[in-house]
Amino acid sequence: MTQLPTVPVTSEVPALAAFAERVTALVASGLDEQALTAAVRDDLERTLAEGFELPPDKTRPDPERYVMYPLHVAADGSFSIASAVWNVGQGTPVHGHETWGVVGIHSGTEVETRFEKPAQPDVPLVELGTDEWTAGQVTVCCTTDDDVHQVRCGGDVPVVGIHVYGADIGTLPRRSYDPETGAVHWFTSTWARSGGEDR
Numbered sequence: 311m312t313q314l315p316t317v318p319v320t321s322e323v324p325a326l327a328a329f330a331e332r333v334t335a336l337v338a339s340g341l342d343e344q345a346l347t348a349a350v351r352d353d354l355e356r357t358l359a360e361g362f363e364l365p366p367d368k369t370r371p372d373p374e375r376y377v378m379y380p381l382h383v384a385a386d387g388s389f390s391i392a393s394a395v396w397n398v399g400q401g402t403p404v405h406g407h408e409t410w411g412v413v414g415i416h417s418g419t420e421v422e423t424r425f426e427k428p429a430q431p432d433v434p435l436v437e438l439g440t441d442e443w444t445a446g447q448v449t450v451c452c453t454t455d456d457d458v459h460q461v462r463c464g465g466d467v468p469v470v471g472i473h474v475y476g477a478d479i480g481t482l483p484r485r486s487y488d489p490e491t492g493a494v495h496w497f498t499s500t501w502a503r504s505g506g507e508d509r
């Protein structure tokens with residue numbers, strides 16, 4: 311499985327650039343994933359509560375599929391922040407992340423169904439429940455050992471989320487699952503282009 315090279319990105323939104331600086335310090339502090347994701351969750355909650363606008367080219371849905379626009383990609387690939395946009399009716403397969411992740415909703419409603427991470431291949435997945443997340447809410451979606459879910463847009467407007475991951479998520483090979491059989495397919499959810507950038 312070939313991993314694409316990381317190209318660093320810095321957000322033009324001051325609140326997000328400042329958030330990224332704080333996440334940089336948290337990542338460098340050597341916290342374990344549980345403590346790190348809790349701290350990132352609390353910070354993202356405050357950042358969303360203070361309010362910021364996302365540029366239109368970072369919230370534009372794609373008619374074909376959900377998209378992830380890079381807001382910040384650390385030069386060393388240690389974390390990334392995405393604006394993830396699901397249009398009405400769009401969703402993901404059941405998938406994993408192979409790293410930690412924190413998701414905060416900027417606008418719209420996300421519906422998340424969680425699954426146990428299978429301990430062995432080719433067994434049906436165990437569903438853990440479904441939650442709805444709305445603007446301002448933040449959830450720890452993933453730690454490396456508990457990272458399997460399916461996400462879709464709820465409601466009748468697109469959902470825009472701020473997703474923070476412990477890797478360059480636009481280059482990271484990860485798993486999708488057939489929940490009926492446990493069959494695994496490896497994929498990379500590459501970064502969407504928003505115009506005016508070279509990736």
Ligand SMILES: [Fe+2]
Nearest residue numbers: 405407459461
């Ligand atoms: Fe996900």
